[in-house]
Amino acid sequence: MKKILTLYLTIALVVVFASCGSKTENKNVEDYGAPDESAAPVVAVDVIAQGESLVNASDCKTCHHKENKIIGPSHTDVAKKYEFTQANVTLLAQKIINGGTGVWGEIPMTAHPDVNQADAEKMARYVLSLDGEKEH
Ligand code: HEC
Numbered sequence: 322m323k324k325i326l327t328l329y330l331t332i333a334l335v336v337v338f339a340s341c342g343s344k345t346e347n348k349n350v351e352d353y354g355a356p357d358e359s360a361a362p363v364v365a366v367d368v369i370a371q372g373e374s375l376v377n378a379s380d381c382k383t384c385h386h387k388e389n390k391i392i393g394p395s396h397t398d399v400a401k402k403y404e405f406t407q408a409n410v411t412l413l414a415q416k417i418i419n420g421g422t423g424v425w426g427e428i429p430m431t432a433h434p435d436v437n438q439a440d441a442e443k444m445a446r447y448v449l450s451l452d453g454e455k456e457h
Contacts, residue, residue, distance in 0.1 A: 372448070379436070379444075400452035403449060
């Protein structure tokens with residue numbers, strides 16, 4: 322009889338400890354999980370820096386230099402020609418995707434069908450920022 326009591330007691334203690342343990346675990350999740358999420362830094366999306374990376378990763382530099390005319394106009398000259406507006410961002414993004422000729426001379430700009438509209442607009446924003454003008 323004593324043995325059985327001891328057994329019950331042991332089981333009871335194990336159960337109590339076990340539930341204590343899981344309670345502590347849940348508490349930890351609440352204590353550390355939530356604040357971590359809210360403390361996550363808000364990443365400032367620098368569209369112009371992204372545009373610069375995209376230009377550097379593409380073939381643009383074969384024909385465009387930042388300050389000097391090569392085959393195409395320098396990207397700074399493009400920035401000076403156009404106002405930094407959403408309308409011109411859209412216009413130049415279309416030119417980046419579709420290519421074209423006749424604005425700067427007879428040499429055509431090649432099409433970039435693999436560049437999507439969003440990335441083309443980031444590139445256009447980078448190019449338009451080169452004369453120091455801010456988007457307006
Ligand atoms: C094969 C050479 C070549 C490549 C590669 C090239 N361009 Fe051009 N780009 C040109 C030429 C030439 C022009 C001038 C076209 C014209 O006179 O209409 C031009 C014009 C432009 C313009 C001004 C468009 C306008 O209508 O005024 C922008 C912006 C531009 N390029 C961006 C880019 C970007 C961004 C890339 C890379 C994704 C790129 N180019 C790749 C040759 C090139």
